[in-house]
Every structure is written in structure tokens, then in C-alpha cells.
Amino acid sequence: MTTSKYSLPQSERINSKKQIDRLFRGGGSKAMTAAPLRMVYMADNRQTDSQPADGHQPMAQMMVSVPKRYFKRAVKRNYVKRQVREAYRLNKHILVDRLTESGDKTMSLCFIWTANRLLPTAEVMSRMANLLTRLAEKMTATDNKNTPQ
Template sequence: MNKPFSLSQDERIKSRKQIDRLFKGGGAKAMSAYPLRVVYLTEPMGEDESTMAQMMVSVPKRYFKRAVKRNHVKRQVREAYRLNKHILHEALAKDEATDNRHKTSLCFIWTSEQLASTDTVAEKMRNLLTRIAERIAGNNKNTSAE
């Protein structure tokens, strides 16, 4: 397992197929905590997969024309995820304990024309990850009750 506060390459979405499943597959859910929006998809984990959650960040060019600002926002979002991903991993670990192994793909999308402080981004990230973890826990209760 990785160090608890690292964000390795395995934890990032790099596959075009995975991105297409996330946005075109139809099973994805979304939620917002301004200025962040997250689109996520939970699917069964394959035998050869080891990562429970993978993420990516998107900052549209229409909000920040300069790449410097887009990169700054991406850095803030990745850092906030790196420090708070344990919230999601705990919910997925409980899922795994019931032999119901799932992986979650997340895409964080910036939705504001304004830059935000790092503390604000971290707070919104905690909010989103907590809500996703609650939904995953709720889905586990529903599937185990059937």
C-alpha cells in the first residue's frame, strides 16, 4: 500500500477508456460544493487492480485563459484530495471487508471564474469526499439487505 498522504501515478486516471466510462457510460453520479463539482463512478474492481480510487482534475479554459492559473488550481485540488482521500478510502475499505470490492473513479471540475484559497478548496474537498463516502456506505446497506 502507498504512504497514507501520497498521490501516486496509480491513483490518477490516465486511460481514455476510463474517462469515457466516467462521462459517457451513464452510471456516473455528480455533486457540487462550489467552486468544485465532482463526477464519480463506482464499479466492480477487477482481479488485477489494486487501487480503490482514481482521480483527475479538470479546469476549463473558459474560466482561466492563462495556463499558469489553471495549473495553480489543479495543484490546489490535487493537494486537497491527497490530504483528505482517507475519508473515501475508509468507506471503500469497509466495502472491501464485505467481499464487495469496488473502485471509484473521480473527476473534479472547477466551476468558478475566481481563484479560491487553499483552505477553501480543502474544505470543499472534505465536504465532497464525505458525501461520496456516505453514498457508498448507503449503497452497501441497500445491496446487503437484498
Template sequence: MQAGRAFTLKKEERITSRKLMDKLFNGGGSRAMTSFPVRMVYLEVERESEDEPQAKVLVSVSKRHFKRAVKRNRVKRQLREAYRKNKHIVLDRMQTRPGRTVALALIWLDNNLHDTANVEGHVRNLLVRLSEKL
């Protein structure tokens, strides 16, 4: 961990736009990779403004995997925390591409809960692989 780096996850860094979600899942240009139990779908797009973040994230846990909201919320919290702590891996790579931003969706695939360190390891693995492809 480097000093001076903000390990935050602000609202601007989350995908809230329906248009961007449609582009990510239905646009055809997106790519996916899996590190079970996490699947990451990503798409590199043009940056709309200079103050827009270079990486935006969406976290999804299906009701099909966990009927109870308590468990779904726990997994979403684990995924968000793992991304927040390791997003610098992708952001450092995106510094070389100033006019671009990457949209990521982290999707849970398993019917079982995992411990936080395990989830973080899988998310870090996906972010490292993504940074190599960008």
C-alpha cells in the first residue's frame, strides 16, 4: 500500500447509468473472465468528462444464489471491499489511457458463502488479469 492513495469507493465510481449497464451487458464489445466464485465483465469506453473516474464498478449477487437478503448483502459488501482495496491495480494501468474509462461488473456465481480473504484474493486475481489486458 502506498501513502497518499485514497482507498475509497465513491458514488461516482459506481455504475448507476442504465445506458452504461446496457452497453456493458448487451453492447457486444464487453469481455468477461472468471475466478470462481467471481465473474468479471468489463468494457472500455470513452470518458465523458475529465472529472469522471477512470474505473466504474457494479456489484451483483443473484437472488437465485441466496434467497435471503442478509447473505446477498454480505457477499456484495465483501466484493465492494475487495474492489475498494485493490482498484489501484487497474487505475495505475488506466493512467496511460487518459481519454478512456473501464466499466466493470463483479458478479457472484456460487451458492455458498466464502470468507473475506478468499473473496479478496479472487477479485485481486481478476483485477491483475484485467490490467494486463488493458
């Protein structure tokens, strides 16, 4: 089964409580911000023994959190979550291409909304692209530092 470069299947979303706990309580996670988005991420080694039934393990998995503190109405929270998921879906190739080059890494990402106002979708897209580009550059710098000369 071939998936599009711009798809976001269920397998690429974090829905396991264990994985969420590892991301936030594991100690190996890092964060970066491009207001109003905060990205918490954790790199992990690719596991071949726990692949899904179709044999395809996603390179990156993501989740979105919009706290009730910022938007009391679920309609607005859901709107922001849709905006963030769409921005990730259209820009994830920045990160996935970098992960494909390294080959042995997977990434868990959580995007947290940190503003109490709605933004235009184009602005959310640019902030998402900024975050993913910075993460890909950081991974490249880390790989170059770890490679023996």
C-alpha cells in the first residue's frame, strides 16, 4: 500500500498512553517554540521487532494539544487542532526526508498551542514549517557531530 507524501494516516498519530508518557516523562525529550506553537519532540531508535501488521513503521508520529485554558469552547479548540494537523500534513516532508536519510531514527512529536487567540491558517503553516525546518537542521548538526571524520 502506497501512501501519499501529503497524507496523515492514523498510524502516524500518537494515541498510546505509554508513548505519551515516554514523551513527557521519559526525560529524553526536548522542546522548541515558534509562538504560538510549542513542539515537544523525542528521537528514538527504529525498532524492527514491534512493527505494525502491514510492516510499515512511520518515521514520525505526532499529536496536537490545545489546552482548555486558552479556548473554553470545544469548537475553537477543534478548529485550532485541525489547523495544526493540516499544517503538519503539508510540511511533514521536511522532517520525514531528513529521517529517511538517517534511516535508523523515528521521531515522536507533540504540538501544543500556547496562545489565547486564533491565527490565520497561513500563519500557522509558516510557524509549523519553521519548527520542522529547525528540527531537521538540528538533527543534521547532531549527525555531523557524531560522525567520525
